[in-house]
Amino acid sequence: VYGRLIALWLACASGEPEALAQPPAQQESPLQTTIELAQPRVDSARNLQATVTLTNAGSEPATVNLLLAPYPSVAIEVRDASGNPVPKGPPPVPPKDEGQGLRTLAPGESVKLDYKGATLFGSAPPPGRYELRFRVRTGSAANQWTGELVSPWVAFEVAP
Amino acid sequence: MPQLKPPTPSVSPAAPAQAPAAPATAAPEVAQAATLGNQETQARMNAAPAPAESSLLAEDSSDAITHEVSERVTQTISNAPDPHGAWNGTFGWDSNFQLVIDPSAKTCTIVVRIHTGASDEVKAKWAAAIEGKWGGKYSLNVAPDADGKGAASYRILCDLQWVDDAKDAHYEVTANTPGADEGGRAGLGGTTSMLGWGTEDEVDVTHEFGHMMGAVDDYFTTNGHDHTHGGTTDGFRDEGGGIMNAPNEDPFVEHYDLVRQHAAKALKVDASRCTVG
Numbered sequence: 301v302y303g304r305l306i307a308l309w310l311a312c313a314s315g316e317p318e319a320l321a322q323p324p325a326q327q328e329s330p331l332q333t334t335i336e337l338a339q340p341r342v343d344s345a346r347n348l349q350a351t352v353t354l355t356n357a358g359s360e361p362a363t364v365n366l367l368l369a370p371y372p373s374v375a376i377e378v379r380d381a382s383g384n385p386v387p388k389g390p391p392p393v394p395p396k397d398e399g400q401g402l403r404t405l406a407p408g409e410s411v412k413l414d415y416k417g418a419t420l421f422g423s424a425p426p427p428g429r430y431e432l433r434f435r436v437r438t439g440s441a442a443n444q445w446t447g448e449l450v451s452p453w454v455a456f457e458v459a460p
Numbered sequence: 461m462p463q464l465k466p467p468t469p470s471v472s473p474a475a476p477a478q479a480p481a482a483p484a485t486a487a488p489e490v491a492q493a494a495t496l497g498n499q500e501t502q503a504r505m506n507a508a509p510a511p512a513e514s515s516l517l518a519e520d521s522s523d524a525i526t527h528e529v530s531e532r533v534t535q536t537i538s539n540a541p542d543p544h545g546a547w548n549g550t551f552g553w554d555s556n557f558q559l560v561i562d563p564s565a566k567t568c569t570i571v572v573r574i575h576t577g578a579s580d581e582v583k584a585k586w587a588a589a590i591e592g593k594w595g596g597k598y599s600l601n602v603a604p605d606a607d608g609k610g611a612a613s614y615r616i617l618c619d620l621q622w623v624d625d626a627k628d629a630h631y632e633v634t635a636n637t638p639g640a641d642e643g644g645r646a647g648l649g650g651t652t653s654m655l656g657w658g659t660e661d662e663v664d665v666t667h668e669f670g671h672m673m674g675a676v677d678d679y680f681t682t683n684g685h686d687h688t689h690g691g692t693t694d695g696f697r698d699e700g701g702g703i704m705n706a707p708n709e710d711p712f713v714e715h716y717d718l719v720r721q722h723a724a725k726a727l728k729v730d731a732s733r734c735t736v737g
Binding site for chain 2 (some may be wrong): 367374
């Protein structure tokens with residue numbers, strides 16, 4: 301029940317009402333995914349700092365594959381005030397999955413991931429209002445939770 | 461395995477007066493991003509001192525020619541399957557570097573000035589890897605003009621310079637210590653992006669440097685070019701894929717295309733006379 305409430309809250313926070321109408325096809329995430337900004341208003345997007353927290357909100361240990369999570373260009377989505385995607389810096393060479401990203405979280409355990417605008421953007425976006433969120437596809441083998449870890453959108457502004 | 465030619469980078473010039481026609485194959489979103497890049501780059505150029513550039517032709521002087529480059533590069537990746545779906549999309553960055561063409565030494569040096577908090581030991585390791593990978597492999601060749609004059613050849617070298625003041629840098633690079641930064645699971649040796657280099661990495665950083673000099677990725681389908689060879693390869697880290705696909709490999713001549721274009725400008729010759737080989 302707790303997990304369903306979290307999923308409902310994430311769907312509302314992400315502004316995607318269609319997620320409420322359609323039950324998720326994938327297995328429900330045992331992880332609560334949140335995102336926080338050090339400052340919601342920055343003088344340059346390069347100074348942006350975000351922290352993503354993944355918490356095992358379930359009652360059993362959860363194994364997830366965080367192989368792609370460290371790469372800002374593929375783990376963070378950014379959109380402008382009109383909802384258009386904001387280009388990020390070039391993505392890294394995709395890593396070969398050799399199990400190095402596997403992480404098992406005990407019930408209640410969290411992992412934090414830090415992201416910096418300085419490494420996210422290849423060109424600093426112009427002044428304006430934006431939103432960003434964490435979104436990573438995880439899992440590819442047995443005994444791993446498979447699905448998307450998605451945080452709510454969080455707003456920030458690049459000062460003129 | 462036959463090597464597919466990487467696409468020509470989609471770029472926008474530092475100064476609108478030098479703007480080439482948009483590539484015929486450029487997607488609308490790429491053209492839009494390039495226009496935005498013009499505006500931003502022009503603003504930066506207005507705020508910065510004009511780049512130094514000799515007015516002498518290469519064949520007339522032994523003085524080195526310096527030429528600053530600041531271009532917006534964009535690329536659109538498609539057909540990346542799960543779990544790499546996040547690679548699909550349009551990405552953009554500024555390609556900033558300096559060319560120093562020395563007619564006496566017959567060299568064309570790509571200079572990139574970097575500000576970073578990395579240790580001297582790490583900086584030396586990065587520089588050796590990058591300069592060895594991108595320098596000394598090819599030459600910039602200038603064909604003679606209609607009168608049979610002006611032919612020249614310049615060995616392409618690479619010079620990574622470390623600056624103490626960020627204002628003097630082409631780029632600020634964050635030094636990622638594996639296990640400590642950006643989630644503690646940062647890439648190969650800590651490298652996570654063009655501007656996030658791993659302190660224990662001497663391989664992926666050479667790929668990321670390629671972006672700084674204008675090379676696009678050669679993953680999956682990039683700018684319409686299929687790097688999976690019809691689905692027969694992964695589309696990344698493939699044998700024979702070249703450095704922008706597999707960072708342990710060497711560059712292709714196409715990866716120097718922005719260098720070639722700007723070397724032509726610096727030498728004041730038509731770009732069609734310049735080749736890298």
